[in-house]
Amino acid sequence: MVVVQYLRSVVFIGLMYLSMAALAVVFAPLAVADRKFAHAGIRAWTRLVRWLAHRVVGLASEVRGPVPTGEVLVAAKHQSFFDIIILLSVLPNPRFVMKKELERAPILGWYARRIGCVSVDRGQKGRAIRAMVEAVHRERGDPGQLVIYPQGTRVAPGTLAPYKVGTGVLYQELGAPCVPVACNVGVFWARHSLYRRPGRAVVEFLPEIPPGMELRAFMTQLEAEVETASNRLIGRAAFDGPELR
Template structure:
């Protein structure tokens, strides 16, 4: 059984990256002329990945809660590439704060820039955030849902990492509501390794945090909301949370 799952996972991963290349090429003319072409191409690809994950690996996926729209900050738990897939499959106009190295990734990097993702050098995070806020104020930043990962990286289920202050800075300076998002995807699609486990992977949008809270209050509320909901989603699967196996 485990050999079959590994084989299915390899087939899934191979066709997933092939589809990224083919759909990336197919949508390029529209994406060059209109940023909506890039957004549509990404959405089509992400929905395709969700479908093939279910058909090939038995990995179903579900997005719960009210999907945010308009200008809003989304602070999401990040466990693997699959939570990005789920977010991009439903958000109308997502743009991510991403590692600057991803700009060089084939297909993905160009499309990310086209939809307005903000590259951040981990060594100069404060400078990048200030530049992003200046772009928003000057109208140079595309409207949409700005997605940030408060822990700054993928964190396996069961691991504990501090929440970084950058989310609070964006929350305060933008004056926007913040929509927390929880997930359990790391139990089925680990941040490393090839095995894709069958089950139900979930991203859940939680009630928004209204603007105007003091920084410390906001950070405490954000962390407790996301962590409690992510733990609940993990427990709902009936699987044991083993961070070593989810890496």
């Protein structure tokens, strides 16, 4: 069974990237003219990937909690590429804080820039935070959901990694609510593996944190809520089957 699942995983990955290329070409002329078509193309592809994951490898995906629609900071747990895909499939006007290297990625880089994603040179630390804040303010003419990963990178389930202060700085600069997001996606879609495990990957939007909190108190609350909820989802992963409720 493991060999069969591995082969299904390889087929799924091939279909995922072939469909990315095909839809990118289809939507590109419209996306050049209007940013909303870049969002439409991304949404079409991410929803297709979720469907393919369910049908090809038995990996269903579920979104819990109210999906934010206004101008908010979304502070999300990041375990694999699949949690990005799920967020992009449901958020109406998302843009991400992403590492600068992704700007050079074929297809992904161009579409990321087109929807207003903010690139950060993680090696510059303090200067990177200032540049990130400036870039975010430049994009505020198009209100939406700004997604940031507080730990700064993908973190495998069960691994401890510090929450970086840049999330708190953005929270204070924007003066907007923050919606924490938990997930268990890394249980099924590991960072350095082609194998996709069947089951139910869950991304959960938690109750929003209102604006105006002191920085340290905000960071403490954010980490506690995201880690507690993610650990709960990870603990349930072995019991949740692949069928959506």
